[in-house]
Amino acid sequence: MPSSHFRKIPSIIGILDYLGNVRSILDVGAGYGKYGIILREHMDIRKGRFHRKDWLTTIDAVEPNNLNILNPQPYNTIYTEPIQDLLTSISEYDLIILSDVIEYIDKDQNIIFCLSRIMNYIILVRPCNSKKKNKWL
Numbered sequence: 001m002p003s004s005h006f007r008k009i010p011s012i013i014g015i016l017d018y019l020g021n022v023r024s025i026l027d028v029g030a031g032y033g034k035y036g037i038i039l040r041e042h043m044d045i046r047k048g049r050f051h052r053k054d055w056l057t058t059i060d061a062v063e064p065n066n067l068n069i070l071n072p073q074p075y076n077t078i079y080t081e082p083i084q085d086l087l088t089s090i091s092e093y094d095l096i097i098l099s100d101v102i103e104y105i106d107k108d109q110n111i112i113f114c115l116s117r118i119m120n121y122i123i124l125v126r127p128c129n130s131k132k133k134n135k136w137l
């Protein structure tokens with residue numbers, strides 16, 4: 001499974017801080033759940049909201065192979081369908097993170113355009129060692 005470089009984490013946290021009032025995040029391509037843990041810690045736990053009942057941020061994941069997620073606890077909901085199948089049924093989000101998946105999305109599917117209807121902001125994270133190429137890259 002591809003993995004983004006750890007150096008991208010401070011950039012993502014910096015963007016979250018810059019955006020300010022982010023209350024809902026969709027982690028597309030959650031993989032092992034790395035960003036779920038980091039996002040939950042940054043958005044709730046470091047602010048003293050340790051228990052699920054106290055969390056103010058909704059963090060959902062899309063990972064068709066959800067067996068990869070080592071720790072599902074940070075997520076409110078884990079969708080196991082491909083993002084293409086969820087576009088008409090999921091809620092709106094303040095922020096969508098496409099982490100390590102852009103190389104798997106065919107640009108002819110217009111996924112980014114379709115996602116723009118359910119989000120305010122998007123972060124694209126490209127894997128550091130992607131061997132699969134497509135027309136986006």
